[in-house]
Ligand SMILES: C[C@@]1(CC(=O)O)C2=NC(=C\c3[nH]c(c(CCC(=O)O)c3CC(=O)O)Cc3[nH]c(c(CC(=O)O)c3CCC(=O)O)/C=C3\N/C(=C\2)[C@@H](CCC(=O)O)[C@]3(C)CC(=O)O)/[C@H]1CCC(=O)O
C-alpha cells in the first residue's frame with residue numbers, strides 16, 4: 341500500500357465512528373470542527389464524548405455495530421476494542437468509503453498523520469504506522485522552527501500578496517518573479533511587507 345498525503349474538506353460528509361472509547365474520542369475532537377456529519381455507533385461512550393454529544397456535535401447510536409450503520413458513510417473510523425468487530429466493519433464498508441482502521445492501518449485505506457498548525461501553515465508527519473510516537477516527537481521538534489509569533493502574520497501576507505498577484509494585470513513571467521520575490525528575507529520586516537502590498541494593489 342502506498343499512501344499519499346492530502347488535505348481534505350469534510351464539510352457535510354458523513355463520518356461514522358464505530359466505537360466510543362479513548363481513540364474514538366481523540367478522532368471526534370479532531371473532526372468536530374470540520375463541519376462533517378458525525379455518527380458514533382457504540383453501546384457506550386466515554387464521559388468526554390457525552391459532553392460533546394450535549395452540544396449536538398454528533399449523533400450517538402447506542403448499539404452494537406451492524407453493517408447498515410455504515411451504508412451511507414463517506415468516511416469510516418474503525419475504533420472498537422474488539423478485533424473481530426473491527427474486521428467486520430472493514431468487510432462491511434461500502435466500496436466508495438474511506439476507511440481509517442485504527443487497529444490495523446493496512447486493513448484500511450486512510451490514516452491520520454500527526455500534525456500541527458501555525459496560522460495557514462499545516463505540517464504533518466506520518467511514519468507509515470512505524471511509530472505514531474516518533475511522528476509526534478518529530479513534529480514537536482519541527483514546531484520550534486516556527487516559534488516566531490509573527491509567523492502567522494507573515495503567512496497571511498504571503499496569502500494576500502499571492503491573491504493580488506494572481507488578480508493583477510502583470511504578465512505571466514512578472515507574476516512568477518513577484519511570487520518568488522515574496523520569499524526574500526526582507527519581507528520578514530513588517531514595514532517592507534506593507535509597502536509591497538501597496539505596490540501590488542496599484543498593479544490591479
Ligand atoms: C498521529 C496520531 C493521530 C491520531 O490518532 O489522530 C496517530 N496515533 C497517535 C498517537 C498514538 N498512537 C499510539 C500511541 C501509543 C504509543 C505508540 O504505539 O507509539 C500514540 C502516542 C500517544 O498517544 O501519544 C498507538 C497506536 N497507534 C496505532 C496503533 C495500531 C497499530 O499500529 O497497529 C497503535 C497501537 C495500539 C495498541 O495496540 O495499543 C495506529 C495508528 N496511529 C496513527 C496515528 C496512524 C499512523 C500514523 C503514523 O504512523 O505516524 C495509525 C496507523 C492509524 C490511525 O489511527 O490513523 C496520534 C498522534 C497525535 C499527536 O501528534 O499528538
Ligand SMILES: NC(=O)c1ccc[n+]([C@@H]2O[C@H](COP(=O)([O-])OP(=O)(O)OC[C@H]3O[C@@H](n4cnc5c(N)ncnc54)[C@H](O)[C@@H]3O)[C@@H](O)[C@H]2O)c1
Nearest residue numbers: 359360361362363381382384404405419420421425442443
Ligand atoms: N490509532 C491509534 O493511535 C490507536 C491507539 C491505541 C489503540 N488503538 C486501537 O483503537 C481501538 C480502540 O481502542 P480504545 O483505546 O479506544 O478502546 P476502548 O476500550 O477505550 O473503547 C472501545 C470502544 O469500543 C466499543 N465497542 C465494543 N464493541 C463494540 C461493538 N460491537 N460495536 C460498537 N462499539 C463497540 C466500546 O463500547 C468502547 O466504547 C483498539 O482496536 C486499539 O487497537 C489505536
